[in-house]
Amino acid sequence: DIVMTQSPDSLAVSLGERATINCKSSQSVLSSSNNKNYLAWYQQRPGQPPELLIYWASTRESGVPDRFGGSGSGTDFSLTISSLQAEDVAVYYCQQYHTSPYTFGQGTKLEIK
Amino acid sequence: EVQLVESGGGLVQPGGSLRLSCAASGFSFSMYWMHWVRQVPGKGLVWVAHINHYGSTTTYADSVKGRFTIARDNAKNTLYLQMSSLRAEDTAVYYCVREWYTFDYWGQGTLVTVSS
Numbered sequence: 001d002i003v004m005t006q007s008p009d010s011l012a013v014s015l016g017e018r019a020t021i022n023c024k025s026s027q028s029v030l031s032s033s034n035n036k037n038y039l040a041w042y043q044q045r046p047g048q049p050p051e052l053l054i055y056w057a058s059t060r061e062s063g064v065p066d067r068f069g070g071s072g073s074g075t076d077f078s079l080t081i082s083s084l085q086a087e088d089v090a091v092y093y094c095q096q097y098h099t100s101p102y103t104f105g106q107g108t109k110l111e112i113k
Numbered sequence: 114e115v116q117l118v119e120s121g122g123g124l125v126q127p128g129g130s131l132r133l134s135c136a137a138s139g140f141s142f143s144m145y146w147m148h149w150v151r152q153v154p155g156k157g158l159v160w161v162a163h164i165n166h167y168g169s170t171t172t173y174a175d176s177v178k179g180r181f182t183i184a185r186d187n188a189k190n191t192l193y194l195q196m197s198s199l200r201a202e203d204t205a206v207y208y209c210v211r212e213w214y215t216f217d218y219w220g221q222g223t224l225v226t227v228s229s
Contacts, residue, residue, distance in 0.1 A: 040215040042158075049208055049219040050158065061217070093158055097215045100172055102148075104158040 002027050002096050006105035012113040019081040021108045023094035028074045031098065038098035041070055041079045044107075045090045053092075054079065086112065115139040115218045117209045122223030129199050129227070135192040135209030135220055143167075143187040146212040149194050151205035152222070159205075162194065163212070177203075199227045 003026040013019040029038045037057035042050040052061045054070035057077055067082045081088055089112060094105040121133040133149070149161040162173045162183040171183050182195040192209055206222040 038215075042216075049222055050216075051219070052215065052217050055215045055217075095158075095215065100163070101160045101174060102216075103160065107157045 001101055002029070002099055002103050004094055004096055004103050004105040006092075006094055006108050008108060009106070010109040010111065012111045013081075013084045014113045015086065016083050017113075019084050019088070019110055021079045021092050021094075021110070023072075023077045023079070023105050025075045025077075025096050027099070029096045029098035030074050037073050037077070038096055039070075039072070039077050040095045040097060041068075042093045042095065043088075043090045044093065045087075050093060081110075084110075084112070115211070117211065117218055117220035119207065119209050119220045119223035122207065122225045124226045124228065125199055126229050127200060127227055130195070130197040131199065131225060133194040133196070133207055133209075133223060133225070135194075137190045137192065137209075137211075140211070142185075142190040147183075147185060147192045148210040148212055148216065149183060149192075150208045150210050150216070150219075151203075152208070153205045154224075161207070164192070196225070199225075201227050203227050 005024045007022045039057040041054040043053050044050040058070040069080045071078050091107045091109050093107050116138045118136045125131050148163040151161050164171045164183045168185045180198045184193045204227045206224050208222045209220040210216045211218040
């Protein structure tokens with residue numbers, strides 16, 4: 001199985017400041033057939049199911065604010081929130097969908113400083 | 114509007130069985146692969162099982178293989194997870210998830226508690 005490792009496990013950022021979460025896969029999730037990275041990011045607010053934020057490593061899902069951005073390729077990826085808002089308090093997960101089973105990172109808890 | 118509504122969770126004794134259902138609406142259910150993902154409260158997300166459009170192909174996490182069965186009824190727009198030989202470590206919220214390349218819609222989840 002592909003192991004997904006996120007860092008840090010938790011993060012406290014002031015409102016309006018930038019937050020960056022990293023995700024590393026144990027194998028490349030870049031497809032040679034279409035040059036796409038099979039990497040997604042999810043947000044899970046307290047008491048809610050996860051919601052898809054980013055897919056193909058950098059494509060925002062419809063309705064996701066543009067302060068959320070994804071980057072990276074191969075085995076190293078990042079999720080950046082450019083200006084933290086109060087409603088962004090959540091746990092964030094990366095996931096690879098390159099190879100079954102589609103594995104998740106352990107999650108990063110984002111809080112307000 | 115896409116909706117996935119799970120039901121069937123509850124308290125069950127170790128060694129018991131339970132069947133979860135997921136009623137899908139707002140999209141062409143038969144066109145999508147579907148998954149079950151679980152989450153121990155306060156912990157991370159773990160994929161459990163998946164089924165293809167027609168129900169002809171299924172895969173399982175090693176931790177549930179031989180004990181859980183995923184199935185679907187496209188005529189009823191419903192996904193199922195039959196769980197047997199339940200263990201305490203199966204205690205979790207179980208989410209029904211639609212796959213469109215990745216997991217684009219999640220249900221609210223149903224809590225399964227395995228305890229005597």
